[in-house]
Amino acid sequence: MVNGLSVRDVVVRYGAAAPAVDGVSLDVAPGSVVALLGPSGCGKSSLLRAVAGLEPLAAGSVSWDGSSLAGVPVHRRGFGLMFQDGQLFPHRTVGGNVAYGLPARSGARVAELLDLVGLAGYEDRGIATLSGGERQRVALARALAPEPRLLLLDEPLSALDRALRERLAVDLRAALVATGTTAVFVTHDQDEAFAVADRVAVMSAGRLLQVDAPADLWVRPASREVASFLGYEAFVPLDTPAAAPLREALDVPPSAATLALAEGAFVVGRTGVAKGTVRGVSSRRGRSEVRVDVDGIGSVTALGPVGGRWSVGDVVELGVEPDALAVLDT
Numbered sequence: 001m002v003n004g005l006s007v008r009d010v011v012v013r014y015g016a017a018a019p020a021v022d023g024v025s026l027d028v029a030p031g032s033v034v035a036l037l038g039p040s041g042c043g044k045s046s047l048l049r050a051v052a053g054l055e056p057l058a059a060g061s062v063s064w065d066g067s068s069l070a071g072v073p074v075h076r077r078g079f080g081l082m083f084q085d086g087q088l089f090p091h092r093t094v095g096g097n098v099a100y101g102l103p104a105r106s107g108a109r110v111a112e113l114l115d116l117v118g119l120a121g122y123e124d125r126g127i128a129t130l131s132g133g134e135r136q137r138v139a140l141a142r143a144l145a146p147e148p149r150l151l152l153l154d155e156p157l158s159a160l161d162r163a164l165r166e167r168l169a170v171d172l173r174a175a176l177v178a179t180g181t182t183a184v185f186v187t188h189d190q191d192e193a194f195a196v197a198d199r200v201a202v203m204s205a206g207r208l209l210q211v212d213a214p215a216d217l218w219v220r221p222a223s224r225e226v227a228s229f230l231g232y233e234a235f236v237p238l239d240t241p242a243a244a245p246l247r248e249a250l251d252v253p254p255s256a257a258t259l260a261l262a263e264g265a266f267v268v269g270r271t272g273v274a275k276g277t278v279r280g281v282s283s284r285r286g287r288s289e290v291r292v293d294v295d296g297i298g299s300v301t302a303l304g305p306v307g308g309r310w311s312v313g314d315v316v317e318l319g320v321e322p323d324a325l326a327v328l329d330t
């Protein structure tokens with residue numbers, strides 16, 4: 001028996017089109033957080049909705065602690081749901097929203113939950129007076145209040161701006177860990193998936209490509225497709241001359257395997273092991289991003305120090321950052 005959530009060979013179809021979810025199997029252990037990560041339309045929400053009982057299965061099974069949930073309606077699964085637009089009750093106070101679904105006179109519990117999501121003392125505020133980020137914090141407190149045995153989160157941060165999203169992702173993980181909540185979290189944002197989840201399940205076109213802890217996924221993407229989705233931007237066979245300095249940095253022998261390079265695999269200004277021709281320069285978060293062409297590798301984004309001055313056509317020395325390299329399985 002598998003403890004927690006077990007998804008086996010699940011297929012979800014809408015009419016005659018190709019299945020939205022095409023034979024996915026996934027386990028979520030009690031107390032762990034799994035992110036479903038993939039591009040728009042790959043079937044993440046459909047899978048989440050199937051687990052919730054909101055979408056019928058065309059094939060396969062969903063079970064909890066070894067018991068099939070077939071025929072168990074949404075409200076009897078003991079699962080919580082949280083969506084992109086929080087779906088708060090606009091005419092209740094913050095406290096009234098969080099208390100919904102709790103027994104009467106749960107004031108202390110409401111206060112504890114608001115404290116957990118960083119909104120201590122917000123009980124009497126009206127929903128209309130809250131920022132978008134505060135609303136999602138209230139929605140999270142409300143979703144956690146009944147202590148669901150599984151919390152299903154569908155892009156809960158994607159309506160927020162980037163800086164807020166990054167902060168809330170960290171707070172969201174802290175709240176899930178502090179409460180020991182088992183959760184499945186849908187996102188199309190790699191950084192968010194890595195910040196929130198213990199394990200990340202990468203989906204594409206209805207299928208699951210790889211499930212791993214964030215660090216393992218980054219270091220050992222199973223395929224070029226996974227690597228591309230994580231942000232690896234160039235691919236080169238390990239046995240080509242251009243790959244020699246990269247092989248050396250990783251201390252791996254030449255082989256037919258493919259080496260993937262993420263942004264920052266090359267660093268401008270470090271002891272040079274390769275040369276690149278500058279094609280463009282931009283600045284992000286204080287660092288310089290230098291688009292360079294490297295013979296035998298192609299166009300890649302090298303990182304450089306703040307305020308570096310390069311012109312298009314300059315030839316620059318490039319050092320290597322091993323953490324931005326991965327060897328793909330053949």
Ligand SMILES: Nc1ncnc2c1ncn2[C@@H]1O[C@H](COP(=O)(O)OP(=O)(O)OP(=O)(O)O)[C@@H](O)[C@H]1O
Nearest residue numbers: 014015020038039040041042043044045046047188
């Ligand atoms: N109710 C529906 N009726 C018909 N087709 C649907 C329905 N819901 C989703 N689909 C289709 O199923 C596929 C998967 O959609 P789904 O929403 O699960 O993907 P997603 O990965 O969650 O995408 P997004 O990140 O854009 O929400 C898409 O091709 C979509 O058009």
